[in-house]
Amino acid sequence: MTPAPYAVADDDLVLLTDLYQLTMTQAYWKEGMHGRATFSLFFRKLPPPRRFMLACGQQHAAALVSRLRFADAQLDALAGTGLFDDAFLVWLKGWHFSGDIRALPEGTPVFANEPFMEVEAPIAEAQLLESLVMNLVQPETVLASKAVRIVLAARGRPVVDFGLRRMHGIDAAVRGVRAYRAAGLEGTSNVLGGLRHDLALRGTMAHSYILAHDDEREALRAFARHYPGTTLLVDTHETLKGVGKVIEIMREEPSLGVAAIRLDSGDLGELARGARALLDEAGLREVKIVASSGLDEWQIEALLAEGAPIDAFGVGTEMGVATDAPVIDLSYKLVEYAGTPRLKHSPGKINLPGGKQLYRRLGDDGRYAGDVIALRDEPGLDGEPLLRPLVVGGRVVAEEMALADGARERVREALGKLPEALLALDPGEAPYPVALSPGLEALRRRL
Amino acid sequence: MTPAPYAVADDDLVLLTDLYQLTMTQAYWKEGMHGRATFSLFFRKLPPPRRFMLACGQQHAAALVSRLRFADAQLDALAGTGLFDDAFLVWLKGWHFSGDIRALPEGTPVFANEPFMEVEAPIAEAQLLESLVMNLVQPETVLASKAVRIVLAARGRPVVDFGLRRMHGIDAAVRGVRAYRAAGLEGTSNVLGGLRHDLALRGTMAHSYILAHDDEREALRAFARHYPGTTLLVDTHETLKGVGKVIEIMREEPSLGVAAIRLDSGDLGELARGARALLDEAGLREVKIVASSGLDEWQIEALLAEGAPIDAFGVGTEMGVATDAPVIDLSYKLVEYAGTPRLKHSPGKINLPGGKQLYRRLGDDGRYAGDVIALRDEPGLDGEPLLRPLVVGGRVVAEEMALADGARERVREALGKLPEALLALDPGEAPYPVALSPGLEALRRRL
Numbered sequence: 001m002t003p004a005p006y007a008v009a010d011d012d013l014v015l016l017t018d019l020y021q022l023t024m025t026q027a028y029w030k031e032g033m034h035g036r037a038t039f040s041l042f043f044r045k046l047p048p049p050r051r052f053m054l055a056c057g058q059q060h061a062a063a064l065v066s067r068l069r070f071a072d073a074q075l076d077a078l079a080g081t082g083l084f085d086d087a088f089l090v091w092l093k094g095w096h097f098s099g100d101i102r103a104l105p106e107g108t109p110v111f112a113n114e115p116f117m118e119v120e121a122p123i124a125e126a127q128l129l130e131s132l133v134m135n136l137v138q139p140e141t142v143l144a145s146k147a148v149r150i151v152l153a154a155r156g157r158p159v160v161d162f163g164l165r166r167m168h169g170i171d172a173a174v175r176g177v178r179a180y181r182a183a184g185l186e187g188t189s190n191v192l193g194g195l196r197h198d199l200a201l202r203g204t205m206a207h208s209y210i211l212a213h214d215d216e217r218e219a220l221r222a223f224a225r226h227y228p229g230t231t232l233l234v235d236t237h238e239t240l241k242g243v244g245k246v247i248e249i250m251r252e253e254p255s256l257g258v259a260a261i262r263l264d265s266g267d268l269g270e271l272a273r274g275a276r277a278l279l280d281e282a283g284l285r286e287v288k289i290v291a292s293s294g295l296d297e298w299q300i301e302a303l304l305a306e307g308a309p310i311d312a313f314g315v316g317t318e319m320g321v322a323t324d325a326p327v328i329d330l331s332y333k334l335v336e337y338a339g340t341p342r343l344k345h346s347p348g349k350i351n352l353p354g355g356k357q358l359y360r361r362l363g364d365d366g367r368y369a370g371d372v373i374a375l376r377d378e379p380g381l382d383g384e385p386l387l388r389p390l391v392v393g394g395r396v397v398a399e400e401m402a403l404a405d406g407a408r409e410r411v412r413e414a415l416g417k418l419p420e421a422l423l424a425l426d427p428g429e430a431p432y433p434v435a436l437s438p439g440l441e442a443l444r445r446r447l
Numbered sequence: 448m449t450p451a452p453y454a455v456a457d458d459d460l461v462l463l464t465d466l467y468q469l470t471m472t473q474a475y476w477k478e479g480m481h482g483r484a485t486f487s488l489f490f491r492k493l494p495p496p497r498r499f500m501l502a503c504g505q506q507h508a509a510a511l512v513s514r515l516r517f518a519d520a521q522l523d524a525l526a527g528t529g530l531f532d533d534a535f536l537v538w539l540k541g542w543h544f545s546g547d548i549r550a551l552p553e554g555t556p557v558f559a560n561e562p563f564m565e566v567e568a569p570i571a572e573a574q575l576l577e578s579l580v581m582n583l584v585q586p587e588t589v590l591a592s593k594a595v596r597i598v599l600a601a602r603g604r605p606v607v608d609f610g611l612r613r614m615h616g617i618d619a620a621v622r623g624v625r626a627y628r629a630a631g632l633e634g635t636s637n638v639l640g641g642l643r644h645d646l647a648l649r650g651t652m653a654h655s656y657i658l659a660h661d662d663e664r665e666a667l668r669a670f671a672r673h674y675p676g677t678t679l680l681v682d683t684h685e686t687l688k689g690v691g692k693v694i695e696i697m698r699e700e701p702s703l704g705v706a707a708i709r710l711d712s713g714d715l716g717e718l719a720r721g722a723r724a725l726l727d728e729a730g731l732r733e734v735k736i737v738a739s740s741g742l743d744e745w746q747i748e749a750l751l752a753e754g755a756p757i758d759a760f761g762v763g764t765e766m767g768v769a770t771d772a773p774v775i776d777l778s779y780k781l782v783e784y785a786g787t788p789r790l791k792h793s794p795g796k797i798n799l800p801g802g803k804q805l806y807r808r809l810g811d812d813g814r815y816a817g818d819v820i821a822l823r824d825e826p827g828l829d830g831e832p833l834l835r836p837l838v839v840g841g842r843v844v845a846e847e848m849a850l851a852d853g854a855r856e857r858v859r860e861a862l863g864k865l866p867e868a869l870l871a872l873d874p875g876e877a878p879y880p881v882a883l884s885p886g887l888e889a890l891r892r893r894l
Contacts, residue, residue, distance in 0.1 A: 007457045008617050008639070015639040016620060018611055019650030022638065027656065027673045037659065077642050083674070123659055130653075131637075134612035135620055142615075164465055165581035166774050168589075169618035170455050173463060173582055190578075191469065192455070192462040195524050203466030206577075208781035209474065211789040212484065212570055226474045227530070237792050265793060294776075317774055326768040327613050329741075334655035342658040345684050346712060 007170070014068045015077065017131040022078065026088045028124045035338030036099075037123035038355040040115045041133065042333075047325035049427040052109040052418065054148055054411060055116040056179050057140030059398075061133045062101045062117070062390045068132075070095055097125050101391035104358070107144070107182045107407035108386060109414050109422075111434050114373055115356045118387060123337060130332045138330050139172050140179040146322035147183035148411060150315055152423055153297035155304060158186035158312040160202045162292060163320025164193070176320070182407035184415075186312070204231040204262045204290070204314075211236065217245040224249060224256040231260040231290055234275070239266055243275045247282040260288040260311070268293065269308035276309040290314060296324075297425050343447040352440060353447050359383035359437075367417050374437035381437055454617070461515045462524065464578040469525065473535045475571045482785030483546075484570035485802040487562045488580065489780075494772035496874040499556040499865065501595055501858060502563040503626050504587030506845075508580045509548045509564070509837045515579075517542055544572050548838035551805070554591070554629045554854035555833060556861050558881050561820060562803045565834060570784060577779045585777050586619050587626040593769035594630035595858060597762055599870055600744035602751060605633035605759040607649045609739060610767025611640070623767070629854035631862075633759070651709045651737070651761075657683040664692040671696060671703040678707040678737055681722070686713055690722045694729040707735040707758070715740065716755035723756040737761060743771075744872050790894040799887060800894050806830035806884075814864050821884035828884055 008016070028034075046053065070078075070092045078084050078092070099121020110116050117137070119126045150159055161180045167173040177193030187202035188194045194201045205223055210233065213219035220232050220242075234242030243261060250258055261279075263271050268291045279287050291303070292314030300313055317323070333351065334342050341353035355376035361383035363369030374381050390398050421428050436444070455463070475481075493500065517525075517539045525531050525539070546568020557563050564584070566573045598606055608627045614620040624640030634649035635641045641648045652670050657680065660666035667679050667689075681689030690708060697705055708726075710718050715738045726734050738750070739761030747760055764770070780798065781789050788800035802823035808830035810816030821828050837845050868875050883891070 007455055007460070008621055009456075010454045012639055013454070013617065015642065016611070016617060017638055018609070018636040019638050019641075019648045020636065020652055023650055023674060024652060024656045024670075027670055028659070030673060031669060033659065035659075037655075039655070078638075081648060127653075127655060130655075131611050135614060135616065138613060139615040139619075162465070164463070165578050165777070165779075166585060167582060168586040168615035168768070168773075169582065169622055170460070170463060171616035171618040172586075174455055175616055189465040189467065191464055191466055191525075192459055194466075195462065201466045201528060203470055205467055205471060206574075207791050208484075208486070208574060208577075209471045211781045211791060212475070212480065212482075212784045222478060223471075223474055226477060227470060317776065321615070321768070321773040323773055326615075326770055326773040327764055329764065330612070332612075334658045337659045344654050344658060 011071050011074065013064065013132065014070050015074050016135065017128065021128050021131055023083060025124045025128050026084055028127070029088055029091060034122050034124070036120060037126045037334055038118055038120045038336040039126050039130065039332050040335045040352070040356060041117040041119075041137065041330065042113055042115050043328045043330050044349060045112050045329065047328055049425065050145060050325060051422040051424070051428060052111060052145075052432065053141055053328065054144040054183065055104045055108045055110040055141055056106050056144040056182055056407065057137040057175070058103040058117045059106050059390060060140070060175070060178065061136040062103060063396050064136065065097050065129050065133060066391050066394055066396050068097060095125070095128075096394060097121060097129065097391070098394040099125055099391070100389065100393065102387040103390045104386050105388060105406065105410055107410035107414065109418060111371065111432050113350050113352065114358050114371060114434060115387060118355060120355065134330050134332055138328060140175055142322050142326060142328060143176045143319070144179035144183045146319055146325070147180050147185060148415075149297040149425060150300060150313070150319055151184040152415070153300040153304070153425060154313055157310070160312065160314045161185050161188035161190060161199075161319065162314040162316035164190040166317045166320035168321060182411055184408065184411055189314075205233045207233065207236045216242065217248065220245055221249045221253075224258055228255065229257045229259045231262050232258055233262045233264060235263055235265045235271075239263060239271045240274050240278065243278050246287075247278060247284060250284060250287070251282070258287055260290050262290040262292065262314070264293045268310065269303050269306050272308045272310050288312065292316070294318065301425060341443055341447060343444070352436070352444065354440070354443055356387070356440070358386045360386055362417070367419050368432070370433035370435065372435050372437050373440060375439040375443065378437055378439040458518050458521065460511065460579065461517050462521050463582065464575065468575050468578055470530060472571045472575050473531055475574065476535055476538060481569050481571070483567060484573045484781055485565055485567045485783040486573050486577065486779050487782045487799070487803060488564040488566075488584065488777065489560055489562050490775045490777050491796060492559050492776065494775055496872065497592060497772060498869040498871070498875060499558060499592075499879065500588055500775065501591040501630065502551045502555045502557040502588055503553050503591040503629055503854065504584040504622070505550040505564045506553050506837060507587070507622070507625070508583040509550060510843050511583065512544050512576050512580060513838050513841055513843050515544060542572070542575075543841060544568060544576065544838070545841040546572050546838070547836065547840065549834040550837045551833050552835060552853065552857055554857035554861065556865060558818065558879050560797050560799065561805050561818060561881060562834060565802055567802065581777050581779055585775060587622055589769050589773060589775060590623045590766070591626035591630045593766055593772065594627050594632060595862075596744040596872060597747060597760070597766055598631040599862070600747040600751070600872060601760055604757070607759065607761045608632050608635035608637060608646075608766065609761040609763035611637040613764045613767035615768060629858055631855065631858055636761075651678040652680045654680065654683045663689065664695065667692055668696045668700075671700075671705055675702065676704045676706045678709050679705055680711060681708045682710055682712045682718075686710060686718045687721050687725065690725050693734075694725060694731060697731060697734070698729070705734055707737045709737040709739065709761070711740045715757065716750050716753050719755045719757050735759065739763070741765065748872060788890055788894060790891070799883070799891065801887070801890055803834070803887070805833045807833055809864070814866050815879070817880035817882065819882050819884050820887060822886040822890065825884055825886040
């Protein structure tokens with residue numbers, strides 16, 4: 001293990017796995033089990049009130065696992081556990097992923113029981129990926145799926161990510177921006193996340209800046225002079241008085257071109273109306289109003305429903321951990337080994353054997369009409385096959401699938417094609433139709 | 448920025464901040480504001496049903512920020528935003544944290560409004576730490592505070608972390624183990640997390656291993672031969688039949704010394720009773736029963752209340768993201784600048800000006816009787832002062848505070864001293880008494 005005290009180096013990621021993945025892999029190796037296995041990644045139920053999830057992170061995960069290797073430091077660490085034979089560790093030194101991964105393109109809406117990634121490889125390779133793939137895919141999917149609800153609630157108004165301080169550590173914060181970009185956010189306050197994942201950096205000012213100055217008006221003026229066209233925070237003491245100070249500053253120095261004021265506490269709807277009236281009276285119709293303060297999609301919907309003149313939203317806490325559904329019950333299940341479909345018996349749960357394909361049909365109205373989960377090579381099915389080759393023979397073949405732009409475009413397109421009921425925030429009644437193909441039904445019954 | 452595609456290198460962490468921290472820092476620099484500031488880290492309310500939180504991560508964060516520097520690649524990235532003057536970037540190149548940090552030792556129980564870390568430094572240094580410190584401290588505090596409830600519910604039975612696959616990315620998974628260790632977990636399945644943060648590695652086997660074999664009995668036997676003394680998963684097909692197979696294997700080869708069976712689905716209480724009876728009948732009283740499957744503290748409490756003969760618990764999903772309270776409303780507030788206490792006006796919220804100390808009093812029964820939040824140097828207060836110097840003049844002075852062992856011991860000790868009502872899972876009525884000192888009350892009124 002790299003002795004880095006804080007960061008987790010790429011070399012260490014091969015050890016970011018559950019111990020049993022390594023002990024099972026050694027067992028397969030000892031037993032000479034080198035047959036090809038297919039593992040399927042899916043979740044069993046949509047966490048309420050989600051009507052769909054956006055599959056996200058699988059391309060990033062696939063690209064990473066295609067490069068995993070055991071270096072000497074990591075092998076030494078494993079040797080230290082006393083669980084692994086020397087000969088196995090020698091074999092691990094040459095281990096790499098040589099298999100195939102098919103996946104839904106990032107940003108694809110996905111429903112319960114649908115495969116969103118299938119890994120096919122010698123079992124000792126496919127098994128070892130499980131924990132890492134799930135750890136990587138789950139947060140991006142969870143965060144993108146929360147963020148898109150907030151984007152929908154904002155009805156076209158820009159939404160900016162303020163979540164860094166609430167997210168679960170470094171990686172969640174950096175890759176979260178990747179998911180937010182896919183979901184359609186306009187910008188992020190997170191510098192590293194935004195730079196790395198190409199989402200516009202946005203920032204206003206904090207109460208501390210105002211408080212560090214002896215006078216609010218002077219603080220606002222100083223900041224506006226440093227950053228003409230900036231957004232000024234007006235609620236440090238009394239919000240509408242703060243707005244008044246912004247108006248005075250703009251009257252004295254119109255060249256500062258303050259672009260917006262930000263409300264971060266209190267009754268946002270009432271304060272936005274009050275602020276709008278003051279700004280309009282002062283002829284500052286072009287100065288926009290940004291609101292933040294523990295917002296989620298429900299509050300944004302309610303604010304807009306009551307006609308609050310808010311032009312943009314900053315969202316942190318609720319989106320940063322997706323508080324209402326911070327986890328999905330993602331499974332990575334063995335569905336085929338050595339040419340034979342496999343099935344775990346689980347009372348009350350749907351387990352689907354065999355490698356698969358997912359088809360999505362468009363209705364006459366141009367919207368998605370329903371999905372069919374089918375066997376991988378089952379003929380005669382309608383709709384667009386959604387699982388696409390991403391890694392073949394251990395190499396990423398669809399580099400373009402890794403582009404964040406692709407996911408963002410795909411989400412935008414999907415929002416125009418999802419049945420309208422699914423775009424509402426409420427859980428609703430009628431689920432999106434997902435059927436099993438005749439071939440898959442027959443195989444399932446047979447097993 | 449380091450072009451590492453996956454990991455976040457230590458050098459990049461200085462950019463893991465909100466944009467406004469950097470623009471405000473440039474503003475302070477331009478205005479010649481070099482006065483010392485004190486920022487206080489606290490949360491405003493306990494997320495129900497938490498009765499206390501375990502402060503965790505602050506020592507790790509302090510050690511990290513004491514080493515932050517802007518290297519050329521990071522400065523180039525900032526230059527590319529067009530927001531920063533060349534002269535400021537030159538100044539940032541020499542930037543480092545030269546201030547003081549006082550903190551609660553990790554593992555200390557903490558309540559609403561109590562300072563658990565105070566940062567005192569020239570304002571441009573202290574301001575820049577905000578986002579990163581919060582991003583680092585929050586997940587460890589959230590995860591340790593959830594995990595300790597699960598440890599309490601298990602009433603002395605070992606609890607093992609199975610959460611890697613559910614946690615929010617790489618850093619959450621690795622540092623989560625640090626928090627779990629503090630909270631008193633017995634082990635973790637997470638190899639990298641356990642190796643890095645010195646928690647015992649534990650692992651059983653997955654359903655995929657059983658399914659990859661054509662026969663469950665042969666799979667169990669093979670695994671037990673590879674790993675004498677292991678834990679065997681018995682619920683892949685029918686749980687009690689699986690138990691029967693383990694008994695047969697042990698009868699034929701007692702030297703395999705199977706240590707435990709694991710139940711991972713179904714009615715865990717009923718299955719545990721059934722399995723226990725079968726094992727006891729077969730004379731295998733020493734074979735223990737491990738249960739997992741979406742467990743949280745409430746389910747563990749209910750299982751033990753109904754007398755389920757379960758010897759150890761594996762907990763993943765619910766602990767991995769602390770689903771019931773995945774976030775705390777941590778604040779990092781400016782409380783003093785240039786010798787003057789500062790206070791934001793927030794209707795309905797408690798804001799406490801000035802640098803502080805926290806005192807905890809022991810009652811006659813040897814348990815914590817109540818806390819007093821006081822001014823930093825206020826005389827005449829009873830109890831143990833809990834904020835201790837961690838970084839002085841930019842250097843970590845309390846290396847021993849960074850040891851995970853310290854936190855684990857501290858939690859163990861604290862569990863014996865917290866009022867008993869606070870150890871129950873239910874939210875309960877009477878909150879732990881936290882008062883403001885006369886000096887702090889007076890200052891607050893004056894402002």
